[in-house]
Amino acid sequence: MELMNPLTKLADIIARHAPGDGIYDTAIPGASLLRASAPTMPMPVLYEPTLCLVAQGRKQAVLGTATYVYDAAKYLVASVNLPVTGSVIEASDARPYLCLRLDLDTAELSELALRHPVKEDSSDLPSAGISLGETTPELLDAAARLAGLLDQPADIEAIAPLVTREILYRLLTGPGNRAVRQMAQANSRLNQIVKAIAWLRAHYTEACRIDDVADIAGMSRSSFHANFKAVTALSPLEFRTQLRMQEARRLMVAEGMEAATAGFQVGYESPSQFSRDYVRIFGMPPARDASRLRETADSAAH
Numbered sequence: 001m002e003l004m005n006p007l008t009k010l011a012d013i014i015a016r017h018a019p020g021d022g023i024y025d026t027a028i029p030g031a032s033l034l035r036a037s038a039p040t041m042p043m044p045v046l047y048e049p050t051l052c053l054v055a056q057g058r059k060q061a062v063l064g065t066a067t068y069v070y071d072a073a074k075y076l077v078a079s080v081n082l083p084v085t086g087s088v089i090e091a092s093d094a095r096p097y098l099c100l101r102l103d104l105d106t107a108e109l110s111e112l113a114l115r116h117p118v119k120e121d122s123s124d125l126p127s128a129g130i131s132l133g134e135t136t137p138e139l140l141d142a143a144a145r146l147a148g149l150l151d152q153p154a155d156i157e158a159i160a161p162l163v164t165r166e167i168l169y170r171l172l173t174g175p176g177n178r179a180v181r182q183m184a185q186a187n188s189r190l191n192q193i194v195k196a197i198a199w200l201r202a203h204y205t206e207a208c209r210i211d212d213v214a215d216i217a218g219m220s221r222s223s224f225h226a227n228f229k230a231v232t233a234l235s236p237l238e239f240r241t242q243l244r245m246q247e248a249r250r251l252m253v254a255e256g257m258e259a260a261t262a263g264f265q266v267g268y269e270s271p272s273q274f275s276r277d278y279v280r281i282f283g284m285p286p287a288r289d290a291s292r293l294r295e296t297a298d299s300a301a302h
Contacts, residue, residue, distance in 0.1 A: 006137070006144040007072055011055035013147040014098040021096075027153055028146060028160045030103035037096040041296070042087040044246045047078035049104040049183065051171065053135065053143050057097030058090035063130050064233025070132055075139070077104070077171065079179045080129040080194050080231060081201060083242035100143055102167065106183055109168055113184035116173060125230040126190040127179035139170040192217045193231045196224070200236065204243040205267035210236055244268070245281050252290035259286035 004012065018024045018035040025032050042062070052059070058071040062085040069089070070076040078084075091097035146163040149156045171180045182190040196217040200208075213236055214224035225235065232239050244266040251262040263274030263286070278286045 006140045007055060010053075010100065010140065010144040010147055011098050013144070013150060014055055014100060015096070017147075017150050018098070023101075026150060027156050028149060028164075030105070030164070031146065031160075032101045033147075034099040034101060035096050036088040036091045037093050038088075038091055040088040040091075042085045044242070044249065045084055045086050046246065047082045047084045047086075047130070049080060049106065050078050051102045051104060051167070052076040052078075053100045053102070053139070055098040055100065056095055057088060057099075059086065059097060059099070060089045061086045061130060063128070064238075066128065066130070066233050068130050068132055073135055074132045075135050076130060076132055077179055078130050079104075079127065079183045079190060081197055082129045082232060083239070083246055084130070100147055102143075102146075102164070104171075104180075104183065105164075105168070108165065109172065109180065109184040112165070112169055112172055113181060116169065126182055126188065126193060126227055127231070128233065129179075129190075129231045131179040133171070133177070134175050136170065136174055139167065139174060142166045142170055189227050190231060192219060193227055196228065196236070197232070197239070200240055201243060204240050204247075205265070207267075208240070241277055242281065245278060248274070248278070248286065249282070249290065249293070252286060253293045259290070262286070 014033050014035065017026065018033040021036050023032055023034050036057070047061070052070065053075045054071050056072065058069060059076075061068045061070075061076060063082060068076060071090070088097045142163055146160065146167065149160055149163070171177060172184065179190070182188040185191065196213050199213060199216050210224070211221055214221045217224050217227075219227065228234075228236050228239070234242065248262040248266045251257040251265060252259060257265070259275070260271040263271055263278075268274035268277075275285055278289070282289050284292075
């Protein structure tokens with residue numbers, strides 16, 4: 001019997017374990033499968049530190065003014081928590097979009113980086129919070145073996161941690177590894193910005209002084225602005241606005257909340273300011289956008 005190449009094997013495993021469109025958690029810690037049988041409309045999502053490795057199809061992520069397109073030849077790494085607009089741009093019933101997503105363990109990355117040091121990058125600014133890398137044969141082979149454990153569930157507990165560690169090693173030592181290396185350095189500028197992002201995510205409904213957030217990152221105000229924008233492609237206030245808008249949209253669509261109430265819930269005192277910011281980010285007034293999204297979800301369900 002002819003053996004499948006790793007890419008075909010990975011696509012076959014994902015297709016079998018993700019039989020319909022959607023996101024599937026798996027028995028492998030930190031691993032999930034994604035499938036879409038048609039292009040999707042751009043939707044705001046919060047990317048956690050993660051690896052997205054595509055077996056078939058193509059997806060696009062937009063962060064600020066930067067667009068990242070990834071497919072079987074290029075993987076995507078998100079090194080920090082980011083509000084991103086994502087959409088599947090190539091998929092069909094015959095060839096659905098198929099993706100393996102793996103959470104990145106910063107502690108394990110740090111330990112691997114200590115054991116396997118490489119020449120450090122001397123650039124002043126940290127890498128962007130999203131980066132693309134070349135999907136090497138070695139990385140693809142490890143990903144296919146990890147996914148293959150779904151067909152051998154009794155082996156997951158013993159073998160999955162070893163293969164996951166190999167994947168992290170491939171990311172650290174492969175081409176274009178700067179962002180992953182910075183994730184592994186506790187004292188890197190990237191990890192200083194991570195502290196500020198974590199604080200903003202926990203307090204996005206509150207008024208805040210930029211100087212206070214810069215203090216949390218351990219930076220001067222000017223250095224903080226430059227480094228924050230290098231990582232997120234947004235200013236700290238733009239980042240907070242994105243978080244507010246994503247939550248307001250969820251409250252209106254999933255919980256049926258009125259626009260003004262949702263705006264107040266996420267920290268706006270003025271309904272008109274909330275509406276202006278919402279139109280600027282999503283392109284239409286809040287109530288109309290929420291109604292459109294509910295209709296789209298209803299038609300997809302039938």
